[in-house]
Amino acid sequence: SQTIHQWPATLVQPVGSPLSLECTVEGTSNPNLYWYRQAAGRGLQLLFYSVGIGQISSEVPQNLSASRPQDRQFILSSKKLLLSDSGFYLCAWTDRNQPQHFGDGTRLSIL
Amino acid sequence: GENVEQHPSTLSVQEGDSAVIKCTYSDSASNYFPWYKQELGKRPQLIIDIRSNVGEKKDQRIAVTLNKTAKHFSLHITETQPEDSAVYFCPDRGATNKLIFGTGTLLAVQP
Numbered sequence: 558s559q560t561i562h563q564w565p566a567t568l569v570q571p572v573g574s575p576l577s578l579e580c581t582v583e584g585t586s587n588p589n590l591y592w593y594r595q596a597a598g599r600g601l602q603l604l605f606y607s608v609g610i611g612q613i614s615s616e617v618p619q620n621l622s623a624s625r626p627q628d629r630q631f632i633l634s635s636k637k638l639l640l641s642d643s644g645f646y647l648c649a650w651t652d653r654n655q656p657q658h659f660g661d662g663t664r665l666s667i668l
Numbered sequence: 669g670e671n672v673e674q675h676p677s678t679l680s681v682q683e684g685d686s687a688v689i690k691c692t693y694s695d696s697a698s699n700y701f702p703w704y705k706q707e708l709g710k711r712p713q714l715i716i717d718i719r720s721n722v723g724e725k726k727d728q729r730i731a732v733t734l735n736k737t738a739k740h741f742s743l744h745i746t747e748t749q750p751e752d753s754a755v756y757f758c759p760d761r762g763a764t765n766k767l768i769f770g771t772g773t774l775l776a777v778q779p
Contacts, residue, residue, distance in 0.1 A: 589764055589765050589766070591766060591767075593769070599771060600757070600769045600770050600771040600772055601712065601757070601759075601769035602769075603766060603767075603768060603769075606764060606766050608764050614764075647711060647712070649767075651765045656700075656702055656714050656717055657702075657714070657765065657767050658714065659711040659712050659713070660711065661710075661711055662710075662711050664709075
């Protein structure tokens with residue numbers, strides 16, 4: 558069966574510091590991978606998606622970037638965090654045979 | 669989501685009553701309709717989905733009905749319990765299986 562791992566679960570970072578959040582999927586090949594952000598009390602905003610290694614599509618302009626160095630690894634990064642980057646970050650995956658499933662999320666607080 | 673409207677935005681019911689959440693879509697080519705439940709502080713989880721060749725699907729106390737002519741699908745929860753309290757989403761599925769989430773429906777089940 559497929560599983561998705563996302564870490565860390567919580568993170569507190571100062572403004573201006575870098576960020577790296579990692580997501581890995583097991584039990585599938587060539588999945589579509591997604592990064593979402595959820596602000597408090599709001600809906601999920603799709604940030605990036607990837608259909609293959611090295612292929613990244615950005616949905617909204619922002620201070621973040623994404624990379625997919627391996628088939629089942631998706632990384633969300635920032636060189637300099639802003640206060641507005643605070644939120645709940647969720648990684649998700651799907652393939653042709655599965656609906657979309659989410660990781661447990663990372664709660665990011667910027668101080 | 670961009671092509672899906674969800675109503676109501678908040679819903680409060682007494683324990684044991686039924687709850688209905690409705691989503692209207694605009695793209696006649698849509699063929700997959702999922703429902704996600706997100707409890708406070710947790711990841712969204714798929715609770716039920718339906719494809720366009722089926723009119724209704726049921727799983728214990730939850731059911732989804734699809735009206736292709738009117739372009740809407742609804743989530744029905746019967747005999748609601750306090751643990752049904754959550755935000756429910758009916759995301760729109762775009763290209764590459766990406767899901768576009770709106771702000772959802774906040775369901776509160778009063779004991």
